[in-house]
Amino acid sequence: MRKFEEKTIKTEHIFQGKVVQLQVDDVELPNGQYSKREIIKHPGAVAVIAVTPDKKIVFVEQYRKPLEKSLVEIPAGKLERNEEPLTTARRELEEETGYTTKELTLVTSFYTSPGFADELIYIYLAKDLVRLEDPPKGDEDEFVEVIELTLDEAKKYVKDERIHDAKTNYAVLYLESSGLLK
């Protein structure tokens, strides 16, 4: 759908980083007037709702520099160039949690913040987790701690805002409403 399309008049490339790019587009609005749009380009991401055989949910706690605090989140990671989301999902699950699974199924996908960023995140469900004997190592500059919680514990974490991000709040609501952990 291209309703209310904003035509690009000019693009100014401001920053090209390792994770994000920033550009400012001059646009022509539907009424013929002009405006500017600040746009973050992001490679996209995956996240995994991972459930153990004893019906616990696997989270990772990590420091989030933009917030200057750590959050408890479902395992996730950025897409590498030309990588299938399903491949990224399996890799991040194994690297961050030490678990693997035969089957990952897509639950949903969504843009995290469509007003200023193009980041799209794919959310998978992993049941029947099996512990890897020799899990692959993750990124050198990532420090994460694995935390396994029951659904009730996870709901308490949401209330206390230790779980406090879009994909993880969605995951907890999804598990609650699906009845999967009953």
Added chain:
Amino acid sequence: MRKFEEKTIKTEHIFQGKVVQLQVDDVELPNGQYSKREIIKHPGAVAVIAVTPDKKIVFVEQYRKPLEKSLVEIPAGKLERNEEPLTTARRELEEETGYTTKELTLVTSFYTSPGFADELIYIYLAKDLVRLEDPPKGDEDEFVEVIELTLDEAKKYVKDERIHDAKTNYAVLYLESSGLLK
């Protein structure tokens, strides 16, 4: 929680826009090594799950320049400086939909993309909507179309990815699981 804290060694301010700021922080990792973090500062936002007396959900369709397409979303907007989220929520509901309500209740809040941005969004529920006779005008450079959907229609929009962003996917799942529209 400050587990795995990353200490700032240096901050480079790259861009200060109308909506976002971009900075790159040099950080010291928990193992004593160094890395860089690309950080988007954002003022934060609100969104409103708005339900009419005949149990329809009120959405707005708008063009999202970062995606080069339009999405159907729950009404939302950025926080103005020093504005209470509840005030922003009422203003955005009235400007974007022409409805108001006596009571807005907080459903949840979450960071949209904590890996690179500090945007926090507050999600409110508005029931008992009343149509304003003379609704306030919104931003000059915003073009939105109001769409009212039943829950089943909204679920179809999610499936077809016309609804495809974090806050709105969350809202549809919330309304489905709460039983509010039964």
